[in-house]
Amino acid sequence: MPARSGLLLLIIFVVVAGLPPVTPVQAAHPxxxxxxxxxxxxxxxxxxxxxxxxxxxxxxxxxxxxxxxxxxxxxxxxxxxxxxxxxxxxxDYERTITRTPNDPLRERQWALGTIAAYDAWDITTGGPIVVAVIDTGIDASHPELEGRVLGGFNAITGSTDVSDDNGHGTAVAGLIAASGDNGVGIAGMCWGCVILPIKACLSSGRCRDSSVISAIRWATDNGARIINLSLGGTLASPALHEAVRYATERGVLVVAASGNERAEGNAPNYPAAYPETVAIGASGYSDEVTGFSNTGEFIDLVAPGVDIVTTTPGNSYALATGTSFASPFASGAAALVMTIRPDLSSADVRCILSVAADDRGAPGRDGEYGYGRLNVLAAIQTATTYGGCPLGTPTVGGNPGFDPFARVEPPADDRLYFPETGHTLGGGFRTYWEQNGGLPIFGFPVSEEFTEIGSDGRPVTVQYFERHRFEWRPENQPPYHVLLSRIGDTILQRQGRDWTTFERSGPLAGCLYFAETNQSLCEPFLSYWQRNGLEFDGRPGKSYAESLALFGLPLSAPRVEETRPGTVVIVQWFERARFELHPDGQVLLGLLGNELLGR
Structure with missing residues (x-):
């Protein structure tokens, strides 16, 4: 049998009332x-x-x-x-669809809570961003889509007939743009979006590269800001790759499903594996990558792809499983970001989705989760203050691709080695760590030194610790040659919490008051704050300025929080820390470095 070389509509299960199961088809020889x-x-x-x-x-x-x-x-x-x-x-390779029946439709859209869509909709439900769905066509008369489906193109016949004779395209479109808050059916990611339907796949689910190429070019030339490709195959084609580049070079964000062949060899899936696309894998109820979702270094993000409720032709709804239905979550999220920041390029939107993802699996980017599981709320919040992409290819010792989070062997030089985490500490970072609090303040290193693109758009050497992140800034005078991240503020943003809305304590007797945030710092946190700080005046003890430089301003009053499953403590948030009062009376700093990395 020939290799599975064509474009596959990446769907595993769909149940549609009245529609019999479709027998899986094999890719035809070109x-x-x-x-x-x-x-x-x-x-x-x-x-x-x-x-x-x-x-x-x-x-x-x-x-x-x-x-x-x-x-x-x-x-x-x-x-x-x-x-x-x-x-x-x-x-002219072919990609085909596989589809088998699943359980009956359920009422609950579990995936929306997982990716924080409900909170994101408090900020925006989307505007008229044009999202092209290259697929089997779309049922434009479906109540969830009616009035927001543009005139499209049939890349197979060259006509304008984009009716969906399979169901896959309508299912994908519903997840992107089904009307929300209308009292019926489901809610898609971007309620205000418009869909540009392009039929490139036959009713059997087969899609020739030539049709997909024509579809990509037509979508690009006809106003698409985003192209969703819930299809793929295991053989690369320079012709298909060229079409993807045609779109991305013209500012279109191309989102593609990673494929469902993990158990069948887990080969890279195209077009998802092309570097220009945003490749989306599928996660399950517990945020695990599913057993069917293709993995590899090409993966950018994962999104829910199991038992996804969506639209089908004939005003119907169904459950669907597959990376086909993870991809439109990302496309819809990108459209929400473009709604609030229409000035951003597709590269910026791609960066925002990656930066805002909830890290899962190995710390940092990995071959199963990519940058992590999609977080729509965090993406929108990141977009509101976005000023440049902080992501870069990590390099250590000048070796691109080095994994800075992997454990290393004890060094032969004088670098300090920590067997607890398998990482080293040396040079200016070691001196800074030792002079300004060491293990109690910063914790163990959880990475090696490596280069990231900083918020100013320039490369910067960084190192992550259990409680912090260091940036090397040799152009500054000590102690500011090492900068500490506003890690407390960052973690709160990642959690979707706006500290400016927190209750303000105001001035309190016997406490230290900070007019900038209208919060007071009281015992026992006050003594801890006063005992610790950066060292830059050469005098015994810690001055107000030294403590402020280490921890920053208080952002909250003391509050009860569950910092880890089963661990409930009194905490107070600061710009660069979280103080925790534990049951034994100890004040400890939260492991915010680990939390920033998703550990």
């Missing part, structure tokens, strides 16, 4: 070629050499060459590649 020439070309020679039935343009010097029946596509490709001006001649 019968045509996609050919690109380096220069404008008279295709007469191609027709003559291959006895082509038809040559159809797909893009700049790119053509779909339909071969006569019985001609081997491999033989034809080899022959045409002998032409001196041929850039590539690749099969």
């Amino acid at each position: 019968t045509d070629l996609i050919v690109k020439f380096a220069v404008p070309q008279d295709t007469t020679d191609v027709v003559r050499a291959l006895k082509a039935l038809k040559v159809e343009p797909l893009g700049e010097q790119t053509y779909l060459v339909r071969l006569p029946a019985g001609m081997s596509v491999e033989w034809a490709g080899n022959r045409i590649r002998q032409h001196k001006n041929v850039v590539y001649a690749v099969p």
